[in-house]
Amino acid sequence: MNFAAILPEAILTIGAIVLMMVAAFAGRRSAGVTSWAAIALLLAAAVSLIGPPQTDGALFGGLIAADGFGAFGKLLIFLCAAVAIVAAHGWFERDFEHGAEYPVLILFSAVGMAVMVSATSLVTLYVGLELQSLSAYVLASYRRTDDRSAEAGLKYFVLGALASGILLYGISLLYGFTGTTQFSGIASAFAREGTHSLGLLFGLVFLLAGLAFKTSAVPFHMWTPDVYEGAPTPVTAFFASAPKVAAVLLSVRVCLDALAPAIDAWRQIIIFASLASIILGAVAAYGQTNIKRLLAYSSINNVGFALIGLVAGGPRGASSVLFYMAVYVVMTLGAFLCVLRMRGEDGEPLESMDSLSGLSQSRPWLAAALAVFMFSLAGIPPLFGFWPKLMVFQAAVAEGLIPLAVVGILGTVVGAFYYLKVVKLMYFDAPGRPFRKARTDLEGILILLAALFVSPLGYLLIGPLGTLTANAASSLF
Amino acid sequence: MTGLPILSLMIAIPLIAGIVALFLNANGARWLALIATLADLALGIGLWASYDPAGAQWQFVEQLGTGLPVSWALGIDGIALMLIMLSVFLMPICIGASWRAIDKRVPEYMAAFLLMEALMIGVFAAQDLLLFYIFFEGGLIPMYLIIGIWGGVERIKASYKFFLYTLAGSVLMLIAMLVMIGIAGTSSIPELMAYDFAPGLQWWLWLAFFASFAVKMPMWPVHTWLPDAHVQAPTAGSVILAGVLLKMGGYGFIRFSLPMFPEASAQFMPFVFVLSGIAVVVTSLIALVQHDMKKLIAYSSVAHMAFVTFGLFAFNRQGIEGALIVMLSHGLVSGALFLCVGVIYDRLHTREIARYGGLADNMPKYALFFMLFTMASVGLPGTSGFVGEFLSLVGTYEASSWAAVVATTGIILGAAYMLYLYWRVVYGTQRNADAAAMPDLDARELWLLAPIAACVLWMGIYPESFMRPMREDVGRLLTRIERAAPRGDAHVIPGKPVTAAPHGAPAEHAPAEAH
Numbered sequence: 007m008n009f010a011a012i013l014p015e016a017i018l019t020i021g022a023i024v025l026m027m028v029a030a031f032a033g034r035r036s037a038g039v040t041s042w043a044a045i046a047l048l049l050a051a052a053v054s055l056i057g058p059p060q061t062d063g064a065l066f067g068g069l070i071a072a073d074g075f076g077a078f079g080k081l082l083i084f085l086c087a088a089v090a091i092v093a094a095h096g097w098f099e100r101d102f103e104h105g106a107e108y109p110v111l112i113l114f115s116a117v118g119m120a121v122m123v124s125a126t127s128l129v130t131l132y133v134g135l136e137l138q139s140l141s142a143y144v145l146a147s148y149r150r151t152d153d154r155s156a157e158a159g160l161k162y163f164v165l166g167a168l169a170s171g172i173l174l175y176g177i178s179l180l181y182g183f184t185g186t187t188q189f190s191g192i193a194s195a196f197a198r199e200g201t202h203s204l205g206l207l208f209g210l211v212f213l214l215a216g217l218a219f220k221t222s223a224v225p226f227h228m229w230t231p232d233v234y235e236g237a238p239t240p241v242t243a244f245f246a247s248a249p250k251v252a253a254v255l256l257s258v259r260v261c262l263d264a265l266a267p268a269i270d271a272w273r274q275i276i277i278f279a280s281l282a283s284i285i286l287g288a289v290a291a292y293g294q295t296n297i298k299r300l301l302a303y304s305s306i307n308n309v310g311f312a313l314i315g316l317v318a319g320g321p322r323g324a325s326s327v328l329f330y331m332a333v334y335v336v337m338t339l340g341a342f343l344c345v346l347r348m349r350g351e352d353g354e355p356l357e358s359m360d361s362l363s364g365l366s367q368s369r370p371w372l373a374a375a376l377a378v379f380m381f382s383l384a385g386i387p388p389l390f391g392f393w394p395k396l397m398v399f400q401a402a403v404a405e406g407l408i409p410l411a412v413v414g415i416l417g418t419v420v421g422a423f424y425y426l427k428v429v430k431l432m433y434f435d436a437p438g439r440p441f442r443k444a445r446t447d448l449e450g451i452l453i454l455l456a457a458l459f460v461s462p463l464g465y466l467l468i469g470p471l472g473t474l475t476a477n478a479a480s481s482l483f
Numbered sequence: 484m485t486g487l488p489i490l491s492l493m494i495a496i497p498l499i500a501g502i503v504a505l506f507l508n509a510n511g512a513r514w515l516a517l518i519a520t521l522a523d524l525a526l527g528i529g530l531w532a533s534y535d536p537a538g539a540q541w542q543f544v545e546q547l548g549t550g551l552p553v554s555w556a557l558g559i560d561g562i563a564l565m566l567i568m569l570s571v572f573l574m575p576i577c578i579g580a581s582w583r584a585i586d587k588r589v590p591e592y593m594a595a596f597l598l599m600e601a602l603m604i605g606v607f608a609a610q611d612l613l614l615f616y617i618f619f620e621g622g623l624i625p626m627y628l629i630i631g632i633w634g635g636v637e638r639i640k641a642s643y644k645f646f647l648y649t650l651a652g653s654v655l656m657l658i659a660m661l662v663m664i665g666i667a668g669t670s671s672i673p674e675l676m677a678y679d680f681a682p683g684l685q686w687w688l689w690l691a692f693f694a695s696f697a698v699k700m701p702m703w704p705v706h707t708w709l710p711d712a713h714v715q716a717p718t719a720g721s722v723i724l725a726g727v728l729l730k731m732g733g734y735g736f737i738r739f740s741l742p743m744f745p746e747a748s749a750q751f752m753p754f755v756f757v758l759s760g761i762a763v764v765v766t767s768l769i770a771l772v773q774h775d776m777k778k779l780i781a782y783s784s785v786a787h788m789a790f791v792t793f794g795l796f797a798f799n800r801q802g803i804e805g806a807l808i809v810m811l812s813h814g815l816v817s818g819a820l821f822l823c824v825g826v827i828y829d830r831l832h833t834r835e836i837a838r839y840g841g842l843a844d845n846m847p848k849y850a851l852f853f854m855l856f857t858m859a860s861v862g863l864p865g866t867s868g869f870v871g872e873f874l875s876l877v878g879t880y881e882a883s884s885w886a887a888v889v890a891t892t893g894i895i896l897g898a899a900y901m902l903y904l905y906w907r908v909v910y911g912t913q914r915n916a917d918a919a920a921m922p923d924l925d926a927r928e929l930w931l932l933a934p935i936a937a938c939v940l941w942m943g944i945y946p947e948s949f950m951r952p953m954r955e956d957v958g959r960l961l962t963r964i965e966r967a968a969p970r971g972d973a974h975v976i977p978g979k980p981v982t983a984a985p986h987g988a989p990a991e992h993a994p995a996e997a998h
Contacts (some may be wrong), residue, residue, distance in 0.1 A: 069727055367588075386650070387617040388602075396613070396657070397552075403661040411661070415654040422650055426627070434631045434639055436796065469551050 011065050011072035014051035014080055015120050021047035022113035037105035041091050042110035048084045048091075048116065048299050055080055063173070068188040069130045076124030078328055078478035079255040083123070083221050083248045084337055087116040089339050090244035092448055093202040093346055097240045097355075107280065112244065115141035119252035126263070128177045128187040131256065135173070135220065138249060139166050143243070146237040158236025165229045166219070173216025179209030180288035189264035197267040207271060217260065220253035223313060224282035227321030231294075234302035239355060242298055246305045254312050258327055262319060262482050269319060276317050277410060283310030284417035291424040296357050297345055300424060304383055307335050307421050311385075311398055314414050318401035325479035326401040329471060330394035333460070337391055340456030341379040343449055347372055349442040356441070364437025371431040372441075373394065375457045382460040384425035385418050390464030488545050490557040490608045493571070494601045501597030508851040509589035509659050513582060515825060516593035520575040520600065527571035534564050536952045540959060541610070541673055553617070556610040556671060557681050561952035562737055562807060563607040566730055569814045570603045572938070573726045577719035578840045579931050580822055584718060585633060586871045592633060596624040596719065603727050607734065607858070612660050620653055626720070626728070634715040641708075641715035648708040652698030659691035663743075676742040676963070689747035692740050700732030702792060703762035706785045713781035718825030721777065725784050726818035733791045733810045737803070741795065742960055746965035748796065752969055755796045755885040756879075762789035763893035770900040776824045776834045779904055780817060783860060786893055787813045793890050794875030798968040802878020803957050804950060809871030811949060812859065812942055816868060819856045819935040823849070826928055827908075830921045836904065841913035852932045857905045859939045861898045867942035882971040 009016065017356045025040045032039070055077045065072060091109045114137060121134030129464075143166060147159020183205040184195035196202065202210075219226040265272050283284050287307025294300040312334065315326035347369075348356040366373035382391030395418065402411040459467075500519035504512040528670070534542060544558035559567065577596060578839030586593050602625070605618035623646055631642035664670045667678045680688060698705045709729075713721045741748050763786050770782035787809060826849060827842070828834055843850040859866035862873070872894060880887035913919040942949055 063862075366591075370591075386620060386624060388621040390616070392620075396661075399658065400552075400661045400665075403658065404665050408658065408662065411658050412655065415658055416651070419647060419651045419654055421649060423643070426646060429627075430631060430639060433628060434642070465553070468553065469548070470551070 007181075008097050009067055013054040013072065014084075017051045017054060018113055018117045018120070021050075022110050022117065023111065025109045026107070029110055032106065034105055037108075038095075040106045041095055041109045041476070043111050044091055046090050047113065049125065050086045051120075052084045054080055059241065065462070068190065070121070070124050071126045072124060073481035075255070075259065075324075075328075075481045076120075076480040078332075078474065079123030080120045081249055081475075082251045082332060083116055083119045084085045086244060086248035086251065086335055086339060087112050089241060089343075089452060090240055090248070093243055093343060094240035095448075096237075097238060097346060102246070108145075111141045111145050115145070115244075116248065119248055122252045123255045123259070125223075125256065125259070125377055126189045128180065128189075128192075131260070132174065132177060133169075134252075135256075136170065139170065139220075139253065142245065142249065145241045146233055147261040148241055149238050152236075152238075154236035155238060156236075161236075162229055162233045167473070169216050169219035169226065172212050172219070176209045176212025176214075176216060179205055180213060183209060189260070192264040193266050195267075196265065202268055202271060210268060210271055211266060211275065213260065214257075214272060217253060217257045218279055221250060221257060221309050221313075222306055223279040223309050224286045224306065225279075227283065227286070228293050230306060231299045231302040234305075235296055235298045235357075238431055239298065239346050239357075242301075243339055243346070244340065246301060246338045246346045250305060250309060251331045251335060254316075254331055257313075258316055258324055259482065261316060265376075273317055273319075276313055277407075280310045280313035280317060281413055282416070283307065283313065284414055285310075288417055288421035291421070294424070295359050297348070297359050297362065297428070298357055298365060300343060300359065300428070301345070304341075304421075304425070305338065308338075308383070310417070311395055311414065314410065314473065315398035315401050317410060318398070318405045320401075320405070321483055322404060323398075323401040324396060324482055326394070326397040328475040328478055329397050332471065332475070333390060333394045333464075336448075336459050337379050337382050340453055340460065341376065341383065342374040343453045343456070344372060344379065346449065346454075347441065350439070351442055353442055359414070359428070359431060361438060361441075362431045363435035365432040367437045368440045372453075375453050376434060377429045378457050378460060379429045380425040384422040386422065388462045388465075390460040390462070390467075393465065393468065488557075489530055490543050490559065490604070491525060491545055491555075493530075493567075493604050494608070496523055497574075497597040497600040497604075501546070501594040501601070503885045504590050504594045504597065509586075509591055511604045512590040512593040515573060516578045516597055519597060520566070520571070520578050522602065523604075524571045527568050531564060531568055531952070534559075534561070534952055536561060536955060540956065544610070553613040553670065554611050556614060557608045558610045558673075559608055560956045561954070562956050565807070565811055565949060566607045566734055567604055567653050567883060568725045569730065569811055570600065570607070572934075573722060573814065573818055574600045576818070576931050576935065577722050578963070579927060580722065580926060581613070581717065582721045582824055584825065588632065592629070594674070595629050596723070599625040599629070599723060603731075606731055610672045611902070612664060612672055612675065615672065615810075616653075616657055616660060617924060620650070622728065622731075623649055626724070627820060629720045630712055633717045636715075637711070638715045641711040644708045645712040648705070649698055652705070653695040655691040656695035658690045663688060672730050672738065676738075676754065680744060680745070680941070681991070682746040685744040686750065687745035687960055689740055689744040689751060692735065692744075694750070696732040696735040696740065696856055697758075698732075699735065700729060700788050700792065701785060701795075702732075702758050702788070703765060703785065706756075706762070706766065709785060710778050710781040710860065713821075714775060714777045715783075716826065718821055721781075721821040721825075722818040725780075725821060726814040730810050730814055733788070733795065733806065736792070736795050737807075737960065742963045743930075745964040747852075748964065749798065749967040749969045752796045752798070752882070755792050756883060759789040759792045759796075760886060760889040763793075763890055764896070767893055767896035767900060771896070771903065773900075775834055776836055777821065778834075778903065779836075779900060780820050782825065783897065784817050784855065786897060787817070787860075787886075789893065790872055790875045792889065793886065794871075795877045796962075797875075797878035797882040797933070797971075798964060799878045799881050800957060800961055800969075801874045802882065803960065805871050805874025805876070805878055807953055807957070808867070808942070808946060809875055809951065812939070814868035815935050815939055815942070816856055816866075818861045819852075819932060819939070820860060822928075822931055823853045823856060826924065827918075827921065831918060836907050838915055839908045839918050840907045840911045840915070842921070845915060845921060848924045852924070852936060853909060854906065855936050855939065857901045859943070861901050862894055865940070865943045867939045867946070870943060872944045884972055 118138030125131040143163040146162045149155040222230040291303035312330045315323045382389035385395040541558040547555035602622045609615035627646045766782045766785040773779035791806040794802040859868040862868040
C-alpha cells in the first residue's frame with residue numbers, strides 16, 4: 007500500500023472533514039478561517055504533487071494511478087478551487103448563510119475531481135465523479151432563498167442523476183462483457199476482439215454519453231446555461247473551470263487508455279460531440295442577454311475545441327488537450343472574476359449584458375481585462391488563447407483530420423461574433439449606470455495575473471508549458 | 484547578422500509607447516505617439532540606408548527561440564523593406580492627421596495606432612509562418628477598435644463586417660499553414676519558399692491562402708467590407724487601411740502564393756485574371772456613381788488593387804515590378820486622397836460630394852494638392868501611379884492581351900471617376916456658403932500632405948530608388964516560378980534593342996526579360 011501516492015487526496019479529505027467540524031461548531035463566524043484554511047490545504051495538496059512517486063503503473067490493485075497526467079490535472083483543479091474560494095470571499099459577505107461550509111464543499115468537490123483524473127478503474131471513476139457531482143449540486147443551490155439558485159440546483163441534480171444512471175449502465179455493460187472494471191483489462195478485452203460485440207459498443211456509447219454530460223458537450227449540454235445562470239457567480243466560475251478540466255481529462259484517459267483499441271468506435275462519437283459543441287456553442291450564444299449564459303455557451307464551445315485534440319489522439323493530441331485546458335481555465339476564471347465585479351451601486355450583482363455598456367469609460371482597466379479575455383476566448387492572436395486552439399488543430403491536421411479542422415476553425419469565426427459583442431458593448435456604446443467602486447484586493451490581482459497570462463506575454467510560456475503537457479501526456483502511453 | 488536588432492527595435496518602440504500612452508493625458512499621448520512614430524521612421528530610413536540591394540536575400544536577420552513551435556524570426560528582403568518604409572512613413576502622418584480630429588479618448592486612440600504599427604512591421608518582417616499569422620491576425624483587434632470607437636454613424640456594422648470578413652478569410656490559411664508545417668517539417672518562411680509541394684496539394688493550399696489574401700486585398704467579389712470600413716473609419720484609420728493593410732494581401736501573394744505554390748499559381752492565373760478584370764470594370768463603374776467621397780476612393784482602391792493582382796500573376800518581371808510599384812504608389816496616393824477628404828471633412832463634417840464645389844477659389848493650396856493626388860491616382864506620367872500601372876499593364880499584355888484590354892479600360896474609367904470627383908469638388912460654382920467660407924490648408928495640414936506629394940513625384944520621376952532594393956528579389960522570385968510560368972499569348976519577336984523608354988530604369992529590363 008503506497009499511501010504517499012495519494013497524498014494530495016489524503017490531505018484534502020482529512021482537511022475537509024476537520025474544516026466541516028469547525029464550520030459546524032463555530033458557525034458563520036468561522037467563514038474566514040475555513041476559507042483561508044481551505045486555500046492553504048489546496049496549496050499543500052498542490053505542493054505534495056511534487057513529492058509522490060510518479061509511478062506509471064496503477065496502484066491499489068489497479069484502482070488509481072499517480073502519474074504525470076493526473077498530477078497536471080490536479081494542479082489545474084486545485085488552482086481553480088482556490089480561485090473559486092477567493093472569489094466567493096467577497097461575494098457572500100452581504101448575505102452569507104453557511105459561508106463557512108462553502109469552502110468545505112469546494113474541497114470535497116476537488117477531492118472528487120482529483121480521483122476522477124487519476125482513476126484507472128471504472129469504480130474509482132464513478133466514485134470520484136459522484137463525489138464531485140454531489141458537492142456540485144449543493145453548491146449550485148447554495149443561495150437557497152434565491153429561486154433561480156434553487157432551481158439550478160434541482161435541475162442539475164435531476165439531470166446529473168440521469169447522466170449518472172446512463173454512465174452506470176455503460177459501466178455495467180462494459181463490466182459484463184469484459185469481466186473487469188480496470189482500464190487495462192478493458193483495453194485488452196477490446197483488443198482481443200477484432201469486431202466489437204454489440205454489448206461492448208453499447209457500453210462504450212453509454213459511458214461516453216455519461217462523460218459528455220459532465221463535460222457539457224452537445225447533445226448533453228442542456229443543463230449548462232440554466233445551471234450557470236442560476237448558481238451564484240463564484241460557483242459558476244468554479245463549474246466552468248475545475249469540473250470541465252476533470253471531465254475532459256477523464257474522457258481523455260478513458261478514450262486513450264481503456265478504449266484505445268476501439269478508436270474507430272469512439273472517434274466518430276467524439277467528432278460529432280466536438281463539432282456539435284463548437285457550432286451550437288457559437289450559434290446559440292447569439293441571442294443571450296445574460297453574461298453568465300453567454301459564458302456558459304462559451305464553455306460549451308471551448309470544450310468542443312478541446313475535444314478536437316482528443317479526436318486526434320496520440321501523445322500529441324493528449325498534450326494539446328492538456329494545454330488547451332490550462333489556458334482555458336485561466337481565461338474563463340479571469341472572465342468570471344470580471345463578471346464578479348459587476349455590482350450595482352448598492353452592491354447588488356448585475357448579470358445583464360447591457361449593464362456592461364460603456365464600461366471602457368467608467369472602468370477602463372476592468373473593461374480592458376474583460377476585452378482581453380474575450381478576444382482570447384475567441385482565439386484571436388496575438389492573445390494567448392490563440393495558441394491552444396492552434397495546437398489542437400495542429401494535432402488534428404497531423405492525424406490527417408483536415409475536414410474536422412476546417413469545420414472547427416470556421417466555427418471560431420461564428421463564435422467570434424458574440425465575443426465581439428461583449429467588446430462592442432464595453433467599447434462602442436455609451437456608458438450606462440456605473441458600477442460600485444471595487445477595492446483593490448486579491449481578486450484584482452488575480453484578474454491582472456490572468457490578463458497577463460493570456461496577453462502576448464503568455465507566448466513566453468510556450469516552451470515550459472509545452473514540455474510540461476508533453477510529459478504529462480506521455481504518462482498515458 | 485549581429486549588432487543592433489533593428490527590426491525588433493522597430494516593433495518594440497511603438498509597442499512600448501502604446502502601453503505608456505494609456506497612462507498619459509490627451510496631449511501627452513499625442514506627443515508620445517508622434518515621437519515614437521518619428522523614431523520608427525528614423526530607424527526605417529536607417530534600415531533603407533544600410534540595406535544592401537546586391538547582398539544576401541535576407542538581411543537584418545534575427546532568430547530567437549529556435550526549436551519552439553513558433554520562433555521570433557525576423558528578417559527582410561527588398562520587398563518587405565519597401566513595405567515597411569511605407570508603413571513607417573505613413574504612420575507619423577496618421578498621428579498628425581488625428582491631432583485635432585480626435586478629441587475623445589485620445590490615449591486609447593494613440594495606443595491603438597501604435598499597436599497597429601508594431602503589428603504591421605511585424606507582418607512584413609516575420610520569417611516564421613506562425614509568427615506571420617499572429618501579426619497578420621493581430622492587426623484585426625486595433626483596427627476593429629479604431630473603426631468601432633472613433634468611426635462614423637454606422638461604425639458598429641462596419642467594424643463587425645471588417646473583423647468577421649477578414650477573420651473568415653484567414654482561418655483557412657491557418658489550416659493550410661499547419662498542413663505545410665506538417666509536411667515540410669519547418670515553419671521558416673525562407674525554407675518553405677524553396678520547398679516544392681506536390682502540385683495536387685498546392686492546389687488546395689493555394690486556395691486557402693487565396694481566401695485570406697483576396698479578402699485582405701480586397702478582390703472582387705469579397706471586397707464589400709472595404710467601402711463600409713473606409714467610410715466609417717476616422718481619416719487616419721482609412722489612411723492606414725488603404726495605405727498598408729491592403730498591401731498585406733499583395734505581400735502575401737508575393738511571399739507565399741507565388742514562390743511556395745508556383746504550379747497552382749499558374750493554374751489559377753486565368754481565375755485571378757477574370758476576377759481582377761471584373762473588379763477593374765465593375766468597381767470603377769460603381770465609383771462613378773458615388774455621392775460619398777470616401778466611398779468613391781474606397782472603390783477606386785479595389786480597382787487599383789486589381790492592377791496588383793494582374794501584375795503579380797503575369798509571371799514576368801514587368802508585371803511583378805509593376806504590381807509592387809502600384810502597391811507602394813497606391814499606399815501613398817490613396818492615403819493622401821483620404822487625407823484630402825479628411826481636410827474638408829474636418830471643416831464641414833460631411834463627405835457628400837454635392838455639398839462642396841468651387842473650392843479652388845477659397846482653397847487654392849488644397850486644390851493644388853488634391854489635383855496632384857488625383858492625377859497620380861489616374862496614372863498621369865510623372866507621378867507614381869503611371870510607373871506602376873504602365874509596368875503592370877505591360878506585364879499583363881505579355882501574359883494575356885485580352886486581360887490587358889480589360890485592364891486598360893480601368894485606366895480610362897479611373898480617369899473618369901477621379902476627374903469627375905475633382906471637378907465636382909474643386910471646380911464649378913460655389914454652391915454652399917459654408918463650403919465657400921472654408922479656410923485653406925493650415926501649416927499642420929501642409930506638413931501632412933507635402934511629404935506625400937514629394938514622394939509621389941519622386942516615385943514618378945525616378946522610380947529606380949524604389950525598384951533597386953526589390954530588383955534582386957523579383958529576380959529570385961522569377962527564377963523560382965519560371966518552371967511553371969504559363970505561356971503567354973503574346974508572340975514577342977526579339978528585335979534590336981529599342982531606345983530607352985521614358986522610364987529608363989524599369990524599361991531597360993523589358994527587352995532582356997521578354998524572351
